[in-house]
Amino acid sequence: MNEYEGTVTTETDELITTHMPLVGHIVRETMGRVPSHVSRDDLTSAGLTALVLAARAFDPDRGVPFDRYAATRIRGALLDELRSVDWASRSVRRRARDLAETRSQLANVLGRSPNVAEVAQAAGLSRDEVAANDDDVSRAQVLSLQGSTTTPIEELVPTRAPSPEELLEHAERLTYLREAIEELPERLRGVVQDYFFAERPMADIAAELGVTDSRISQMRAEALTLLRDALNHALEPSLVRPTGKTGGVAQRRRESYFAAVAARHASGARSVSSPLGAAG
Incomplete structure:
Protein backbone atom coordinates (compact mmCIF):
# COMPACT_ATOMS: atom_id res chain seq x y z
CA MET A 1 0.00 0.00 0.00
CA ASN A 2 2.68 2.49 0.97
CA GLU A 3 4.83 1.48 -1.99
CA TYR A 4 1.89 2.06 -4.34
CA GLU A 5 1.14 5.46 -2.84
CA GLY A 6 4.80 6.41 -3.16
CA THR A 7 4.79 5.42 -6.82
CA VAL A 8 1.68 7.49 -7.49
CA THR A 9 3.21 10.50 -5.75
CA THR A 10 6.43 10.14 -7.71
CA GLU A 11 4.58 9.81 -11.02
CA THR A 12 2.36 12.78 -10.21
CA ASP A 13 5.33 14.96 -9.26
CA GLU A 14 7.06 13.95 -12.48
CA LEU A 15 4.02 15.00 -14.51
CA ILE A 16 4.04 18.36 -12.76
CA THR A 17 7.74 19.11 -13.19
CA THR A 18 7.84 17.84 -16.77
CA HIS A 19 4.91 19.99 -17.87
CA MET A 20 5.69 23.23 -16.03
CA PRO A 21 7.02 24.75 -19.29
CA LEU A 22 3.57 24.15 -20.82
CA VAL A 23 2.19 26.64 -18.30
CA GLY A 24 4.85 29.15 -19.31
CA HIS A 25 4.05 28.62 -22.99
CA ILE A 26 0.31 29.22 -22.58
CA VAL A 27 0.83 32.17 -20.24
CA ARG A 28 3.35 33.74 -22.64
CA GLU A 29 0.95 33.52 -25.56
CA THR A 30 -1.90 34.82 -23.42
CA MET A 31 0.17 37.81 -22.28
CA GLY A 32 0.60 38.76 -25.92
CA ARG A 33 -3.18 39.12 -26.26
CA VAL A 34 -4.10 41.02 -23.10
CA PRO A 35 -3.34 44.54 -21.82
CA SER A 36 0.19 45.02 -20.59
CA HIS A 37 -0.92 45.60 -17.01
CA VAL A 38 -2.37 42.09 -16.64
CA SER A 39 -0.26 40.32 -14.02
CA ARG A 40 1.90 37.59 -15.53
CA ASP A 41 2.57 36.25 -12.04
CA ASP A 42 -1.15 35.86 -11.30
CA LEU A 43 -1.72 33.98 -14.56
CA THR A 44 1.32 31.80 -13.92
CA SER A 45 0.12 31.00 -10.41
CA ALA A 46 -3.33 30.08 -11.73
CA GLY A 47 -1.79 27.94 -14.47
CA LEU A 48 0.57 26.11 -12.11
CA THR A 49 -2.27 25.39 -9.70
CA ALA A 50 -4.32 23.98 -12.59
CA LEU A 51 -1.35 21.83 -13.63
CA VAL A 52 -1.06 20.38 -10.13
CA LEU A 53 -4.78 19.59 -10.03
CA ALA A 54 -4.61 18.07 -13.51
CA ALA A 55 -1.70 15.81 -12.54
CA ARG A 56 -3.56 14.58 -9.47
CA ALA A 57 -6.79 13.93 -11.39
CA PHE A 58 -5.23 12.44 -14.54
CA ASP A 59 -6.48 8.99 -15.56
CA PRO A 60 -4.26 7.47 -18.30
CA ASP A 61 -6.85 4.75 -18.95
CA ARG A 62 -9.05 7.31 -20.69
CA GLY A 63 -6.62 7.44 -23.59
CA VAL A 64 -6.14 11.22 -23.58
CA PRO A 65 -2.47 12.35 -23.54
CA PHE A 66 -1.63 14.25 -20.38
CA ASP A 67 -0.27 17.30 -22.21
CA ARG A 68 -3.59 17.76 -24.01
CA TYR A 69 -5.59 17.20 -20.82
CA ALA A 70 -3.37 19.55 -18.81
CA ALA A 71 -3.45 22.24 -21.49
CA THR A 72 -7.25 22.24 -21.36
CA ARG A 73 -7.23 22.59 -17.57
CA ILE A 74 -4.58 25.34 -17.70
CA ARG A 75 -6.47 27.34 -20.33
CA GLY A 76 -9.64 27.02 -18.28
CA ALA A 77 -7.84 28.32 -15.21
CA LEU A 78 -6.45 31.30 -17.13
CA LEU A 79 -9.92 32.12 -18.44
CA ASP A 80 -11.29 31.98 -14.90
CA GLU A 81 -8.49 34.26 -13.72
CA LEU A 82 -9.16 36.75 -16.53
CA ARG A 83 -12.91 36.68 -15.87
CA SER A 84 -12.35 37.36 -12.17
CA VAL A 85 -10.87 40.81 -12.69
CA ASP A 86 -13.13 43.72 -11.78
CA TRP A 87 -13.04 47.47 -12.12
CA ALA A 88 -10.93 49.18 -9.55
CA SER A 89 -12.05 52.63 -8.49
CA LEU A 143 -7.91 46.80 -14.54
CA SER A 144 -11.06 45.99 -16.41
CA LEU A 145 -10.17 43.48 -19.06
CA GLN A 146 -13.46 43.82 -20.90
CA GLY A 147 -13.23 47.60 -20.69
CA SER A 148 -9.83 47.69 -22.35
CA THR A 149 -10.46 45.30 -25.21
CA THR A 150 -13.36 44.32 -27.46
CA THR A 151 -11.97 40.82 -27.96
CA PRO A 152 -14.15 38.06 -26.44
CA ILE A 153 -12.34 36.79 -23.39
CA GLU A 154 -12.27 33.19 -24.68
CA GLU A 155 -10.17 34.36 -27.64
CA LEU A 156 -7.48 35.77 -25.36
CA VAL A 157 -6.21 32.30 -24.41
CA PRO A 158 -4.45 30.41 -27.24
CA THR A 159 -5.72 26.97 -28.22
CA ARG A 160 -3.15 25.67 -30.69
CA ALA A 161 -0.66 22.98 -29.71
CA PRO A 162 3.05 23.84 -29.29
CA SER A 163 5.29 23.24 -32.33
CA PRO A 164 8.29 20.84 -32.14
CA GLU A 165 10.60 23.86 -31.83
CA GLU A 166 8.54 25.19 -28.94
CA LEU A 167 8.61 21.79 -27.26
CA LEU A 168 12.42 21.83 -27.46
CA GLU A 169 12.38 25.29 -25.92
CA HIS A 170 10.10 23.97 -23.18
CA ALA A 171 12.55 21.17 -22.43
CA GLU A 172 15.38 23.68 -22.05
CA ARG A 173 13.27 25.91 -19.84
CA LEU A 174 12.30 22.88 -17.75
CA THR A 175 15.95 22.15 -17.02
CA TYR A 176 16.56 25.72 -15.92
CA LEU A 177 13.34 25.76 -13.91
CA ARG A 178 14.32 22.71 -11.87
CA GLU A 179 17.73 24.23 -11.19
CA ALA A 180 16.21 27.61 -10.33
CA ILE A 181 13.86 26.00 -7.80
CA GLU A 182 16.77 24.20 -6.16
CA GLU A 183 18.71 27.47 -5.83
CA LEU A 184 15.85 29.45 -4.26
CA PRO A 185 16.41 30.62 -0.67
CA GLU A 186 15.36 27.82 1.66
CA ARG A 187 12.09 29.35 2.87
CA LEU A 188 10.98 30.36 -0.62
CA ARG A 189 11.89 26.92 -1.98
CA GLY A 190 9.85 25.33 0.80
CA VAL A 191 6.82 27.47 -0.04
CA VAL A 192 7.04 26.53 -3.73
CA GLN A 193 7.39 22.83 -2.96
CA ASP A 194 4.64 22.82 -0.33
CA TYR A 195 2.15 24.93 -2.28
CA PHE A 196 2.60 23.67 -5.83
CA PHE A 197 3.89 20.13 -5.36
CA ALA A 198 2.53 18.96 -2.00
CA GLU A 199 -0.63 21.05 -2.60
CA ARG A 200 -0.76 22.08 1.04
CA PRO A 201 -3.24 24.78 2.06
CA MET A 202 -1.70 28.21 2.45
CA ALA A 203 -2.96 28.35 6.04
CA ASP A 204 -1.05 25.16 6.92
CA ILE A 205 2.18 26.47 5.43
CA ALA A 206 1.73 29.76 7.27
CA ALA A 207 1.12 27.98 10.58
CA GLU A 208 4.23 25.83 10.14
CA LEU A 209 6.42 28.84 9.40
CA GLY A 210 4.78 31.00 12.06
CA VAL A 211 3.68 33.74 9.65
CA THR A 212 0.39 35.04 8.24
CA ASP A 213 -1.39 33.75 5.14
CA SER A 214 -0.67 37.06 3.41
CA ARG A 215 3.04 36.63 4.09
CA ILE A 216 2.97 33.20 2.43
CA SER A 217 1.20 34.79 -0.53
CA GLN A 218 3.97 37.40 -0.71
CA MET A 219 6.66 34.71 -0.49
CA ARG A 220 4.97 32.71 -3.25
CA ALA A 221 4.87 35.81 -5.46
CA GLU A 222 8.52 36.59 -4.63
CA ALA A 223 9.55 33.03 -5.51
CA LEU A 224 7.65 33.12 -8.82
CA THR A 225 9.29 36.43 -9.69
CA LEU A 226 12.75 35.04 -8.94
CA LEU A 227 12.06 31.89 -10.97
CA ARG A 228 10.75 33.89 -13.91
CA ASP A 229 13.70 36.28 -13.84
CA ALA A 230 16.20 33.43 -13.47
CA LEU A 231 14.81 31.73 -16.58
CA ASN A 232 14.76 35.00 -18.49
CA HIS A 233 18.29 35.83 -17.33
CA ALA A 234 19.49 32.54 -18.82
CA LEU A 235 17.33 32.37 -21.94
CA GLU A 236 15.85 35.82 -22.66
CA PRO A 237 17.99 38.47 -20.90
CA SER A 238 16.11 41.37 -22.49
CA LEU A 239 13.01 40.37 -20.51
CA VAL A 240 14.68 40.65 -17.08
CA ARG A 241 13.14 43.53 -15.19
CA PRO A 242 15.49 45.77 -13.19
CA THR A 243 14.62 45.98 -9.50
CA GLY A 244 16.01 47.96 -6.61
CA LYS A 245 19.00 50.27 -6.71
CA THR A 246 21.74 49.37 -9.19
CA GLY A 247 24.53 47.84 -7.15
CA GLY A 248 22.31 47.74 -4.06
CA VAL A 249 21.87 44.81 -1.70
CA ALA A 250 18.70 43.55 -3.37
CA GLN A 251 20.29 43.71 -6.82
CA ARG A 252 23.42 41.91 -5.63
CA ARG A 253 21.32 39.14 -4.11
CA ARG A 254 19.45 38.68 -7.37
CA GLU A 255 22.67 38.57 -9.36
CA SER A 256 24.09 36.05 -6.89
CA TYR A 257 20.99 33.90 -7.33
CA PHE A 258 21.22 34.07 -11.12
CA ALA A 259 24.90 33.10 -10.92
CA ALA A 260 24.09 30.14 -8.67
CA VAL A 261 21.46 28.89 -11.13
CA ALA A 262 23.93 29.26 -14.02
CA ALA A 263 26.62 27.40 -12.06
CA ARG A 264 24.23 24.56 -11.25
CA HIS A 265 23.23 24.36 -14.92
CA ALA A 266 26.86 24.29 -16.04
CA SER A 267 27.63 21.60 -13.48
CA GLY A 268 24.71 19.52 -14.72
CA ALA A 269 25.83 19.90 -18.32
CA ARG A 270 29.33 18.72 -17.39
CA SER A 271 27.98 15.70 -15.52
CA VAL A 272 25.93 14.71 -18.57
CA SER A 273 28.83 15.10 -21.00
CA SER A 274 31.52 13.48 -18.83
CA PRO A 275 30.42 9.85 -19.36
CA LEU A 276 30.47 10.37 -23.12
CA GLY A 277 33.94 11.84 -22.95
CA ALA A 278 35.15 8.96 -20.78
CA ALA A 279 33.67 6.44 -23.17
CA GLY A 280 35.61 7.99 -26.04
Whole structure:
Protein backbone atom coordinates (compact mmCIF):
# COMPACT_ATOMS: atom_id res chain seq x y z
CA MET A 1 0.00 0.00 0.00
CA ASN A 2 2.68 2.49 0.97
CA GLU A 3 4.83 1.48 -1.99
CA TYR A 4 1.89 2.06 -4.34
CA GLU A 5 1.14 5.46 -2.84
CA GLY A 6 4.80 6.41 -3.16
CA THR A 7 4.79 5.42 -6.82
CA VAL A 8 1.68 7.49 -7.49
CA THR A 9 3.21 10.50 -5.75
CA THR A 10 6.43 10.14 -7.71
CA GLU A 11 4.58 9.81 -11.02
CA THR A 12 2.36 12.78 -10.21
CA ASP A 13 5.33 14.96 -9.26
CA GLU A 14 7.06 13.95 -12.48
CA LEU A 15 4.02 15.00 -14.51
CA ILE A 16 4.04 18.36 -12.76
CA THR A 17 7.74 19.11 -13.19
CA THR A 18 7.84 17.84 -16.77
CA HIS A 19 4.91 19.99 -17.87
CA MET A 20 5.69 23.23 -16.03
CA PRO A 21 7.02 24.75 -19.29
CA LEU A 22 3.57 24.15 -20.82
CA VAL A 23 2.19 26.64 -18.30
CA GLY A 24 4.85 29.15 -19.31
CA HIS A 25 4.05 28.62 -22.99
CA ILE A 26 0.31 29.22 -22.58
CA VAL A 27 0.83 32.17 -20.24
CA ARG A 28 3.35 33.74 -22.64
CA GLU A 29 0.95 33.52 -25.56
CA THR A 30 -1.90 34.82 -23.42
CA MET A 31 0.17 37.81 -22.28
CA GLY A 32 0.60 38.76 -25.92
CA ARG A 33 -3.18 39.12 -26.26
CA VAL A 34 -4.10 41.02 -23.10
CA PRO A 35 -3.34 44.54 -21.82
CA SER A 36 0.19 45.02 -20.59
CA HIS A 37 -0.92 45.60 -17.01
CA VAL A 38 -2.37 42.09 -16.64
CA SER A 39 -0.26 40.32 -14.02
CA ARG A 40 1.90 37.59 -15.53
CA ASP A 41 2.57 36.25 -12.04
CA ASP A 42 -1.15 35.86 -11.30
CA LEU A 43 -1.72 33.98 -14.56
CA THR A 44 1.32 31.80 -13.92
CA SER A 45 0.12 31.00 -10.41
CA ALA A 46 -3.33 30.08 -11.73
CA GLY A 47 -1.79 27.94 -14.47
CA LEU A 48 0.57 26.11 -12.11
CA THR A 49 -2.27 25.39 -9.70
CA ALA A 50 -4.32 23.98 -12.59
CA LEU A 51 -1.35 21.83 -13.63
CA VAL A 52 -1.06 20.38 -10.13
CA LEU A 53 -4.78 19.59 -10.03
CA ALA A 54 -4.61 18.07 -13.51
CA ALA A 55 -1.70 15.81 -12.54
CA ARG A 56 -3.56 14.58 -9.47
CA ALA A 57 -6.79 13.93 -11.39
CA PHE A 58 -5.23 12.44 -14.54
CA ASP A 59 -6.48 8.99 -15.56
CA PRO A 60 -4.26 7.47 -18.30
CA ASP A 61 -6.85 4.75 -18.95
CA ARG A 62 -9.05 7.31 -20.69
CA GLY A 63 -6.62 7.44 -23.59
CA VAL A 64 -6.14 11.22 -23.58
CA PRO A 65 -2.47 12.35 -23.54
CA PHE A 66 -1.63 14.25 -20.38
CA ASP A 67 -0.27 17.30 -22.21
CA ARG A 68 -3.59 17.76 -24.01
CA TYR A 69 -5.59 17.20 -20.82
CA ALA A 70 -3.37 19.55 -18.81
CA ALA A 71 -3.45 22.24 -21.49
CA THR A 72 -7.25 22.24 -21.36
CA ARG A 73 -7.23 22.59 -17.57
CA ILE A 74 -4.58 25.34 -17.70
CA ARG A 75 -6.47 27.34 -20.33
CA GLY A 76 -9.64 27.02 -18.28
CA ALA A 77 -7.84 28.32 -15.21
CA LEU A 78 -6.45 31.30 -17.13
CA LEU A 79 -9.92 32.12 -18.44
CA ASP A 80 -11.29 31.98 -14.90
CA GLU A 81 -8.49 34.26 -13.72
CA LEU A 82 -9.16 36.75 -16.53
CA ARG A 83 -12.91 36.68 -15.87
CA SER A 84 -12.35 37.36 -12.17
CA VAL A 85 -10.87 40.81 -12.69
CA ASP A 86 -13.13 43.72 -11.78
CA TRP A 87 -13.04 47.47 -12.12
CA ALA A 88 -10.93 49.18 -9.55
CA SER A 89 -12.05 52.63 -8.49
CA ARG A 90 -9.96 55.59 -9.56
CA SER A 91 -8.99 56.21 -5.96
CA VAL A 92 -7.75 52.63 -5.60
CA ARG A 93 -5.72 52.89 -8.80
CA ARG A 94 -4.30 56.27 -7.81
CA ARG A 95 -3.34 55.10 -4.33
CA ALA A 96 -1.93 51.87 -5.79
CA ARG A 97 0.38 53.91 -8.03
CA ASP A 98 1.41 56.12 -5.12
CA LEU A 99 2.13 53.12 -2.89
CA ALA A 100 4.05 51.38 -5.67
CA GLU A 101 6.23 54.46 -6.06
CA THR A 102 6.71 54.66 -2.29
CA ARG A 103 7.70 50.99 -2.14
CA SER A 104 10.15 51.46 -5.00
CA GLN A 105 11.80 54.44 -3.33
CA LEU A 106 12.04 52.63 0.00
CA ALA A 107 13.48 49.53 -1.69
CA ASN A 108 16.19 51.68 -3.25
CA VAL A 109 17.08 53.16 0.13
CA LEU A 110 16.77 50.00 2.23
CA GLY A 111 18.15 47.52 -0.29
CA ARG A 112 15.18 45.23 0.38
CA SER A 113 11.41 45.16 0.10
CA PRO A 114 9.86 47.42 2.75
CA ASN A 115 7.29 46.04 5.17
CA VAL A 116 3.76 47.38 5.60
CA ALA A 117 4.68 49.55 8.60
CA GLU A 118 7.51 51.24 6.69
CA VAL A 119 5.31 51.86 3.66
CA ALA A 120 2.52 53.25 5.84
CA GLN A 121 4.86 55.64 7.65
CA ALA A 122 6.41 56.90 4.41
CA ALA A 123 3.01 57.34 2.75
CA GLY A 124 1.39 59.02 5.74
CA LEU A 125 -1.23 56.28 6.03
CA SER A 126 -2.18 53.77 8.67
CA ARG A 127 -1.13 50.15 8.29
CA ASP A 128 -4.81 49.21 7.92
CA GLU A 129 -5.22 51.67 5.05
CA VAL A 130 -2.21 50.24 3.23
CA ALA A 131 -3.39 46.67 3.80
CA ALA A 132 -6.93 47.53 2.68
CA ASN A 133 -5.67 49.15 -0.51
CA ASP A 134 -3.42 46.18 -1.25
CA ASP A 135 -6.42 43.91 -0.75
CA ASP A 136 -8.55 46.01 -3.12
CA VAL A 137 -5.81 45.93 -5.73
CA SER A 138 -5.41 42.20 -5.35
CA ARG A 139 -9.11 41.57 -5.88
CA ALA A 140 -9.60 44.05 -8.69
CA GLN A 141 -6.25 43.57 -10.45
CA VAL A 142 -6.36 47.32 -11.13
CA LEU A 143 -7.91 46.80 -14.54
CA SER A 144 -11.06 45.99 -16.41
CA LEU A 145 -10.17 43.48 -19.06
CA GLN A 146 -13.46 43.82 -20.90
CA GLY A 147 -13.23 47.60 -20.69
CA SER A 148 -9.83 47.69 -22.35
CA THR A 149 -10.46 45.30 -25.21
CA THR A 150 -13.36 44.32 -27.46
CA THR A 151 -11.97 40.82 -27.96
CA PRO A 152 -14.15 38.06 -26.44
CA ILE A 153 -12.34 36.79 -23.39
CA GLU A 154 -12.27 33.19 -24.68
CA GLU A 155 -10.17 34.36 -27.64
CA LEU A 156 -7.48 35.77 -25.36
CA VAL A 157 -6.21 32.30 -24.41
CA PRO A 158 -4.45 30.41 -27.24
CA THR A 159 -5.72 26.97 -28.22
CA ARG A 160 -3.15 25.67 -30.69
CA ALA A 161 -0.66 22.98 -29.71
CA PRO A 162 3.05 23.84 -29.29
CA SER A 163 5.29 23.24 -32.33
CA PRO A 164 8.29 20.84 -32.14
CA GLU A 165 10.60 23.86 -31.83
CA GLU A 166 8.54 25.19 -28.94
CA LEU A 167 8.61 21.79 -27.26
CA LEU A 168 12.42 21.83 -27.46
CA GLU A 169 12.38 25.29 -25.92
CA HIS A 170 10.10 23.97 -23.18
CA ALA A 171 12.55 21.17 -22.43
CA GLU A 172 15.38 23.68 -22.05
CA ARG A 173 13.27 25.91 -19.84
CA LEU A 174 12.30 22.88 -17.75
CA THR A 175 15.95 22.15 -17.02
CA TYR A 176 16.56 25.72 -15.92
CA LEU A 177 13.34 25.76 -13.91
CA ARG A 178 14.32 22.71 -11.87
CA GLU A 179 17.73 24.23 -11.19
CA ALA A 180 16.21 27.61 -10.33
CA ILE A 181 13.86 26.00 -7.80
CA GLU A 182 16.77 24.20 -6.16
CA GLU A 183 18.71 27.47 -5.83
CA LEU A 184 15.85 29.45 -4.26
CA PRO A 185 16.41 30.62 -0.67
CA GLU A 186 15.36 27.82 1.66
CA ARG A 187 12.09 29.35 2.87
CA LEU A 188 10.98 30.36 -0.62
CA ARG A 189 11.89 26.92 -1.98
CA GLY A 190 9.85 25.33 0.80
CA VAL A 191 6.82 27.47 -0.04
CA VAL A 192 7.04 26.53 -3.73
CA GLN A 193 7.39 22.83 -2.96
CA ASP A 194 4.64 22.82 -0.33
CA TYR A 195 2.15 24.93 -2.28
CA PHE A 196 2.60 23.67 -5.83
CA PHE A 197 3.89 20.13 -5.36
CA ALA A 198 2.53 18.96 -2.00
CA GLU A 199 -0.63 21.05 -2.60
CA ARG A 200 -0.76 22.08 1.04
CA PRO A 201 -3.24 24.78 2.06
CA MET A 202 -1.70 28.21 2.45
CA ALA A 203 -2.96 28.35 6.04
CA ASP A 204 -1.05 25.16 6.92
CA ILE A 205 2.18 26.47 5.43
CA ALA A 206 1.73 29.76 7.27
CA ALA A 207 1.12 27.98 10.58
CA GLU A 208 4.23 25.83 10.14
CA LEU A 209 6.42 28.84 9.40
CA GLY A 210 4.78 31.00 12.06
CA VAL A 211 3.68 33.74 9.65
CA THR A 212 0.39 35.04 8.24
CA ASP A 213 -1.39 33.75 5.14
CA SER A 214 -0.67 37.06 3.41
CA ARG A 215 3.04 36.63 4.09
CA ILE A 216 2.97 33.20 2.43
CA SER A 217 1.20 34.79 -0.53
CA GLN A 218 3.97 37.40 -0.71
CA MET A 219 6.66 34.71 -0.49
CA ARG A 220 4.97 32.71 -3.25
CA ALA A 221 4.87 35.81 -5.46
CA GLU A 222 8.52 36.59 -4.63
CA ALA A 223 9.55 33.03 -5.51
CA LEU A 224 7.65 33.12 -8.82
CA THR A 225 9.29 36.43 -9.69
CA LEU A 226 12.75 35.04 -8.94
CA LEU A 227 12.06 31.89 -10.97
CA ARG A 228 10.75 33.89 -13.91
CA ASP A 229 13.70 36.28 -13.84
CA ALA A 230 16.20 33.43 -13.47
CA LEU A 231 14.81 31.73 -16.58
CA ASN A 232 14.76 35.00 -18.49
CA HIS A 233 18.29 35.83 -17.33
CA ALA A 234 19.49 32.54 -18.82
CA LEU A 235 17.33 32.37 -21.94
CA GLU A 236 15.85 35.82 -22.66
CA PRO A 237 17.99 38.47 -20.90
CA SER A 238 16.11 41.37 -22.49
CA LEU A 239 13.01 40.37 -20.51
CA VAL A 240 14.68 40.65 -17.08
CA ARG A 241 13.14 43.53 -15.19
CA PRO A 242 15.49 45.77 -13.19
CA THR A 243 14.62 45.98 -9.50
CA GLY A 244 16.01 47.96 -6.61
CA LYS A 245 19.00 50.27 -6.71
CA THR A 246 21.74 49.37 -9.19
CA GLY A 247 24.53 47.84 -7.15
CA GLY A 248 22.31 47.74 -4.06
CA VAL A 249 21.87 44.81 -1.70
CA ALA A 250 18.70 43.55 -3.37
CA GLN A 251 20.29 43.71 -6.82
CA ARG A 252 23.42 41.91 -5.63
CA ARG A 253 21.32 39.14 -4.11
CA ARG A 254 19.45 38.68 -7.37
CA GLU A 255 22.67 38.57 -9.36
CA SER A 256 24.09 36.05 -6.89
CA TYR A 257 20.99 33.90 -7.33
CA PHE A 258 21.22 34.07 -11.12
CA ALA A 259 24.90 33.10 -10.92
CA ALA A 260 24.09 30.14 -8.67
CA VAL A 261 21.46 28.89 -11.13
CA ALA A 262 23.93 29.26 -14.02
CA ALA A 263 26.62 27.40 -12.06
CA ARG A 264 24.23 24.56 -11.25
CA HIS A 265 23.23 24.36 -14.92
CA ALA A 266 26.86 24.29 -16.04
CA SER A 267 27.63 21.60 -13.48
CA GLY A 268 24.71 19.52 -14.72
CA ALA A 269 25.83 19.90 -18.32
CA ARG A 270 29.33 18.72 -17.39
CA SER A 271 27.98 15.70 -15.52
CA VAL A 272 25.93 14.71 -18.57
CA SER A 273 28.83 15.10 -21.00
CA SER A 274 31.52 13.48 -18.83
CA PRO A 275 30.42 9.85 -19.36
CA LEU A 276 30.47 10.37 -23.12
CA GLY A 277 33.94 11.84 -22.95
CA ALA A 278 35.15 8.96 -20.78
CA ALA A 279 33.67 6.44 -23.17
CA GLY A 280 35.61 7.99 -26.04
